[in-house]
C-alpha cells in the first residue's frame with residue numbers, strides 16, 4: 001500500500017518513524033508492505049532529522065492528489081484550511097483519510113462522514129482525541145450497545161502537564177507552558193490549549209459520537225486556566241483539592257449540556273492522580289456502567305501509534321463501512337447541568353474594595369468558608385448555578401479585581 005503523509009512535525013515524524021524506520025512491531029502486523037511515497041510540508045528547505053528521505057518531501061498537494069498509486073492520506077497538520085479542502089479532494093479521488101486534526105473533525109464531522117460514504121473510502125481519526133487512548137474505536141465498537149448519557153475527562157496533555165507541575169513543583173504557569181511546548185504537546189498556537197478550544201473540540205467529537213448528534217466546538221461552554229496562580233495552588237493543597245481542566249457533557253431527554261472549565265476534585269479522586277501529559281476519559285453507559293480510559297494524551301509516540309493503528313485497520317478491514325450516526329438533533333441546554341459550590345480567589349488592588357467585594361458575594365451566596373491572605377480573599381460559596389457565578393465574576397472584575405474561580409466537583 002502506498003500512502004502520503006501531510007506534515008512532518010511532532011505527529012508526522014512519529015508516523016514516519018514507525019512506518020519507514022520500522023519502529024516497533026508494525027511490520028509483523030501489516031498484511032502488506034506500506035510505503036510513504038510522499039510527504040507534504042510547508043517548507044522543503046527546513047532542517048529535518050537525518051533519517052528523513054528528502055526526495056519524498058513536497059510542497060505541492062496536487063502532486064499527492066494526482067498520484068494514482070497513493071490510496072491513503074494521513075493528515076498530521078493543524079488548522080481548518082487547507083486541511084478540510086485537502087481531505088475533501090483526497091476522498092473525491094478515492095483515497096482513504098486518516099487524521100489527528102480535531103479542529104477539522106469537530107467542525108466538519110457530518111460533511112466528512114458523508115463524503116467518505118459517498119466516495120466509498122474510510123475516514124478514521126483515532127488520534128484526534130486522547131492521543132494514544134483508543135477511545136473512538138471503543139465508542140464505535142461494543143459501547144454502541146449502550147445509551148451513553150455522560151462523558152467526563154481530562155483531554156488536554158499540555159494543560160494537564162501545566163497544572164500538575166504547578167501543583168507538585170510550585171512552578172509558574174509561563175515556565176511550564178514553555179516546557180510543554182518544547183516536548184511537542186502544545187498546539188501551534190498554545191492558546192488553543194490554555195483557553196479550552198482543543199479540549200472542547202475533543203469533547204465535541206466524543207459527545208457527537210456518543211449522543212448521535214453533531215455537537216460543535218462553538219456549542220460548548222469553555223473557560224480556560226490562564227488566571228490560575230501560585231497562591232491558588234497553595235490554597236488547593238491546604239483544602240485537600242487538586243485543580244483539573246475538565247471536559248464534561250451530559251445528555252438528558254433530547255437535550256445536552258457540555259462544558260470545559262477548571263474544576264476542583266478531592267485529592268482522593270482517581271482523576272486527581274492523572275498527571276503530566278496523561279489523559280483520562282470516563283464514559284457512563286446504561287449497560288456497562290462507568291468505564292475509564294487512561295493513557296498518554298499528547299506527544300509523538302502515543303499519537304503516532306493511534307494514527308498507524310488506523311492505517312492497520314484500513315488494511316485489514318477493506319470492506320468495513322462507517323458506523324457513526326449523527327442524525328439526532330439534541331437541543332443545547334447550556335450550563336443547566338453544571339451547578340455546584342465554587343472556589344473564588346479575588347485579588348484586591350486596595351483595601352476599600354474589600355467590603356464592597358464581600359457585599360457583592362453575599363448578594364448571591366452564603367459564604368461557606370472565607371480566608372484572607374495579603375491582598376487575596378478566598379471564598380467557598382454554597383451551591384450555585386454556573387450562570388449566577390459567571391455574572392458575579394463579571395461584576396467583581398468590573399470593580400477592578402482579578403478573579404480565579406473553579407467549580408468544586410468532588
Ligand SMILES: NC(=O)C1=CN([C@@H]2O[C@H](COP(=O)(O)OP(=O)(O)OC[C@H]3O[C@@H](n4cnc5c(N)ncnc54)[C@H](OP(=O)(O)O)[C@@H]3O)[C@@H](O)[C@H]2O)C=CC1
Nearest residue numbers: 007008009010011041042043076077078100101298299303
Ligand atoms: N502534538 C501532539 O501531541 C498532538 C497533535 N495532534 C494534532 O496533530 C496535528 C499536527 O500536530 P503537530 O505534529 O503537533 O504539529 P507541528 O506543528 O509539529 O507540525 C505540523 C506539520 O505540518 C506542516 N504544515 C503545516 N501547515 C502546512 C501547509 N499549509 N502545507 C503543508 N504543510 C503544512 C508543517 O510543515 P513544516 O515542517 O514545513 O513547517 C509541519 O511539518 C494537529 O492537528 C494537532 O492538533 C493530535 C494529537 C496529539
Ligand SMILES: N[C@@H](CC=O)C(=O)O
Nearest residue numbers: 156157158185187298
Ligand atoms: N495540544 C494537544 C495535543 C494533543 O491532542 C494536547 O496538549 O493535548
